[in-house]
Amino acid sequence: MRSDLFRRTTCPSSPATRFVLFPSLLLLLHLLSSTAADAPTAYDELLEYDFPVGLLPKGVTGYELDKSTGEFKAYLKETCSFKIEGYNIKYKTTISGVIEKGRLKNLKGINVKILVVWLNIVEVSRHGDQIDFSVGIMAAGFGVSNFLESPQCGCGFDCNNMFLEKVLTSSY
Structure with missing residues (x-):
């Protein structure tokens, strides 16, 4: 029974969670690449x-x-x-x-x-x-x-x- 409880509390991979995480990752990557590209020469x-x-x-x-x-x-x-x-x-x-x-x-x-x-x-x-x-x-x-x-x-x-x-x- 304990192992079943452990499985439920780890990072859920429901479609709703993936829907939120994926755009957040894209936004972070965009911000990182645009600041490097905007750095003055x-x-x-x-x-x-x-x-x-x-x-x-x-x-x-x-x-x-x-x-x-x-x-x-x-x-x-x-x-x-x-x-x-x-x-x-x-x-x-x-x-x-x-x-x-x-x-x-x-x-x-x-x-x-x-x-x-x-x-x-x-x-x-x-x-x-x-x-x-x-x-x-x-x-x-x-x-x-x-x-x-x-x-x-x-x-x-x-x-x-x-x-x-x-x-x-x-x-x-």
Whole structure:
């Protein structure tokens, strides 16, 4: 008789119970997947601090940001190099620094080749429609409109012409 009582008090599997549990599970799964999908990206965070997305190349795999201090890290799958406006640029797999409205400082992981020397870009600041890149001893300014899209590793912003050049030179 005791075993019969035990069977009745365990989780009932009547159709009414399944009817309530199944939609609840679906709702929970939907909430979990939508919060992961709605999480801001590193590119969204740049916009939040008044920077264009093109300061980071395509392919950022993740990032960390401490909103209280502004300390951040952005991650790429591999080292990323390309040429912009005659400058060779290289991003390491981890880019770090401190972000605040209109200013990225204490940067590590972004280099620019000037003449024959690779220098670290240590600060990026925005002044209206101008973005200034500083290597400490020198700075160069560019229009914000140059960075509205993210550059692509290997070809920067000029991937169509690069592809065309490769096709034309390899066909001979």
